[in-house]
Amino acid sequence: MSEEKYIWEDKEFNKNPFRVPDGYFDHLSDRILSRVNDNPVESIKVSRRIIRPWMVWASSAAAVLVMGWFGFQNLYLRPHQEAVFQEGVSLFVDYYAQELHEGELADYIADHQIDLTTSSTVDYNYLIQIEPELTEEMIYESVNY
Amino acid sequence: MQQLSDTELISQFRNPSLKEKAFRLILARYQEKLYWHIRRLVLVHEDADDILQNTMIKIWNGLPGFRETSGLYTWMYRIASNEAITFLKAKQRDRAVLTDDPDDIVKNRVKSDPYFDGDAVYEKLHGVINQLPPKQQMVFRMKYFDDMTYEDMSTELKTSVGALKASFHHAVRKIQSAFENSD
Numbered sequence: 001m002s003e004e005k006y007i008w009e010d011k012e013f014n015k016n017p018f019r020v021p022d023g024y025f026d027h028l029s030d031r032i033l034s035r036v037n038d039n040p041v042e043s044i045k046v047s048r049r050i051i052r053p054w055m056v057w058a059s060s061a062a063a064v065l066v067m068g069w070f071g072f073q074n075l076y077l078r079p080h081q082e083a084v085f086q087e088g089v090s091l092f093v094d095y096y097a098q099e100l101h102e103g104e105l106a107d108y109i110a111d112h113q114i115d116l117t118t119s120s121t122v123d124y125n126y127l128i129q130i131e132p133e134l135t136e137e138m139i140y141e142s143v144n145y
Numbered sequence: 146m147q148q149l150s151d152t153e154l155i156s157q158f159r160n161p162s163l164k165e166k167a168f169r170l171i172l173a174r175y176q177e178k179l180y181w182h183i184r185r186l187v188l189v190h191e192d193a194d195d196i197l198q199n200t201m202i203k204i205w206n207g208l209p210g211f212r213e214t215s216g217l218y219t220w221m222y223r224i225a226s227n228e229a230i231t232f233l234k235a236k237q238r239d240r241a242v243l244t245d246d247p248d249d250i251v252k253n254r255v256k257s258d259p260y261f262d263g264d265a266v267y268e269k270l271h272g273v274i275n276q277l278p279p280k281q282q283m284v285f286r287m288k289y290f291d292d293m294t295y296e297d298m299s300t301e302l303k304t305s306v307g308a309l310k311a312s313f314h315h316a317v318r319k320i321q322s323a324f325e326n327s328d
Contacts, residue, residue, distance in 0.1 A: 006269050006317065006321065007324050007325065008266055008320065008324050010270070012264055012266065012267050013264070014262060014264065017261060017263055017264070018184050018185075018188075018190070018262075019169065019190075019260040019269050020260060021190070021260065021263065024194075025176070025177055025180075027171055028176055028180075028197075029173065029176065031198070032172060032197075032198055032201045033168070033169070034173075035198055035202060036168070036201065036205045108278055127236060
């Protein structure tokens with residue numbers, strides 16, 4: 001059976017125009033493992049001896065400032081944005097549940113002018129619980145590249 | 146000797162004494178495929194290398210909590226995709242503050258990569274694929290570039306062969322249409 005030839009595959013077309021440095025894959029595993037070992041997931045245990053009282057005060061003050069900023073955002077800035085977004089998500093999920101094709105889904109986003117750039121600031125974990133692929137879709141769309 | 150399944154490798158990874166050995170086997174199985182996937186997204190070798198390493202660190206950290214609702218490769222593929230997208234997004238932000246034409250910057254960066262021999266057709270194909278919905282992109286890349294069978298893709302993506310064929314067909318139709326319209 002002959003392989004299908006596509007319109008873009010003219011005689012000049014090179015399906016894989018990429019090369020890698022010689023031997024690149026030979027030591028890749030070692031390099032990755034050395035980086036993994038340099039970035040352990042377990043939190044680094046900080047010795048109590050090096051924590052000074054002023055560090056505790058400074059970190060407390062920083063925490064208060066950060067919490068204040070997030071509080072301000074949540075109380076004054078985000079509710080409206082989030083309400084609009086949640087409404088969009090509900091519609092989005094309802095629509096998705098009808099097993100529409102992905103292309104139509106993209107059209108749906110455009111038709112309903114769902115602002116995926118602002119939605120990218122919303123906690124995606126909520127969406128992941130509903131539909132992982134939906135979340136991925138939104139991440140891709142928000143990039144708009 | 147029979148090759149361990151992905152599920153067995155994940156199980157071994159969760160055993161501290163076998164963790165590193167299992168991860169080496171996972172790397173041996175998938176690192177090259179993931180590299181090429183990332184490379185096709187970001188084009189430049191150095192960038193793909195950085196992104197692949199970051200992806201693998203995330204996989205190492207995330208594997209203990211992996212719920213196996215999809216195949217291992219699909220999960221890794223998604224992490225790699227998101228890493229590449231985060232990278233491209235950052236690049237986009239960087240370009241926004243530059244005065245040069247962004248398109249020229251991308252083209253020059255690709256041209257300066259000694260490991261890229263692409264022509265204008267490839268660059269156009271790359272652009273058109275990036276406009277497809279993510280699922281179609283994934284199916285098209287796996288089928289066209291990675292030469293995966295529909296049966297393997299079906300196992301990985303937990304999607305029927307019929308649905309995959311439809312996605313691939315739609316992707317091809319859209320790409321062809323983009324090429325026809327530009328002629």
